[in-house]
Amino acid sequence: MSEWAWQDQAVCRGDLRFTDRPAGEQAAACRRCPVRFECLELGVEQARGNSACGVGFGGRTSGEVLEIARTRGGRRTLPARLLRCVQCGARFETRSATARYCSKLCRQRTYARNRLAVVR
Numbered sequence: 001m002s003e004w005a006w007q008d009q010a011v012c013r014g015d016l017r018f019t020d021r022p023a024g025e026q027a028a029a030c031r032r033c034p035v036r037f038e039c040l041e042l043g044v045e046q047a048r049g050n051s052a053c054g055v056g057f058g059g060r061t062s063g064e065v066l067e068i069a070r071t072r073g074g075r076r077t078l079p080a081r082l083l084r085c086v087q088c089g090a091r092f093e094t095r096s097a098t099a100r101y102c103s104k105l106c107r108q109r110t111y112a113r114n115r116l117a118v119v120r
């Protein structure tokens with residue numbers, strides 16, 4: 001079975017005007033679509049708010065699809081923040097919730113120092 005075979009079962013299949021239909025009508029079609037989970041997975045994987053046919057994947061709104069993609073694996077994309085590197089003190093911008101170092105080098109320096117401290 002091809003990776004895309006599920007699309008043959010899509011309720012919107014062959015409906016070239018699907019995206020022009022009222023949102024409520026599209027959502028109703030997606031709700032009874034047998035492949036809405038595959039469709040949603042595709043959207044999340046590509047982190048795109050809209051499917052090839054322009055509708056929210058699996059009947060989700062584009063915002064919902066992007067939110068699912070962002071929170072997969074517990075990761076969240078935050079707004080950019082300005083932090084101070086715990087190793088060198090430089091200011092750096094990050095979107096990560098857990099970042100502590102301005103660079104890979106500073107992270108390695110800290111790890112190396114900690115390793116030495118343990119050895120002594």
Ligand code: SF4
Nearest residue numbers: 010012030033039058
């Ligand atoms: S869930 Fe996806 S495949 Fe199914 S009707 Fe909606 S947009 Fe089409």
Ligand SMILES: [Zn+2]
Nearest residue numbers: 085088102106
């Ligand atoms: Zn640093």
